[in-house]
Amino acid sequence: MPTITLDDDLAGVFLDGYDDDLIGSVLQEINSGADVELICVWEYVDDCGYGGDSCLHIVKDGVPHQIAEALHLFLFEAPGDAARAGHGQPDSWYGPAAPEINLAATTACDGRGNYAVHARY
Template sequence: MSITDTTSRTIANLVKATGLPGNTDIRLLDLKPLARNCLLREGIRTLAILAEHDDLSLTDIRIFGDKCLANVRAVLSRLGERYADIMQNAPPLYQEIADLAGALRDGYDQDLIASVLARVTEAGAPGYLLCVWAEHDVSGYGGDSEIYIDGNHGGGLCHIGGDLWAWLSQHPLTPGTPATPGDPSTWKGNRAGFDLASLPVDDGGHNFARTTR
């Protein structure tokens, strides 16, 4: 079935085919104002909520109608086609981590860092990805933080470069967000002004801290 077939695919399938996070605000979609406002008025604010509806329940919304339904389907289909093109042309590494697009857009804690950076590292990053936090105390890691890449697994820290950080930290639909994290060879940026041996604490994984108390 073609990804552009907007008549026989369910709303849920069209949403899934976009590859976008379920909590994507529908205001980020390029919907016509009437369709968008009708959905928002009904409390349909995210893609996950939209996916819970079918054609009938949507057209039951006051003044929504068939034209609004067609607009929703067309927008979802275009996004699905875009995602399919990205996946088709992306390198194998991206195939493994595509769902991490925008994973850090709403902030992060040590657990999310451990999960996300582990997957990117294991997928084939040119080094070990880690987060250096300002401090560590009994509640865990916190304060200001920055992501680095250890290019030789022995303290040769570099800032991350290329499109990786923008891809992880911005929503996929935010203008200017790269479609993929780019070639891993571009992820090693300038050398950091310190090494891992100078850091007093880590979790044995991807979280480190400059101070501990």
């Protein structure tokens, strides 16, 4: 995997929460630069977009994994603290497998990293 440095603008990007648009733009930026597949699995999608409980995962060989602590802190903590702590390199972003997430059973994917477990159309 390539060695990368994520843009400091991404430090703490999810501190105040996120929606499917922010997830899409941030994950596309990270995924293209790091050659990884970060995704966000949402509880549902409806006419207003993705919603409900959600969690970020990183996919390896088709299997979702939790994201490792360094990347999680980089994206979700206060920007100054996150940038100082660093994000690690892509090969260190893989936490334990998340077998409860079955991507084949998701009902929607927008091609920008957002997946939904249920559709409410």
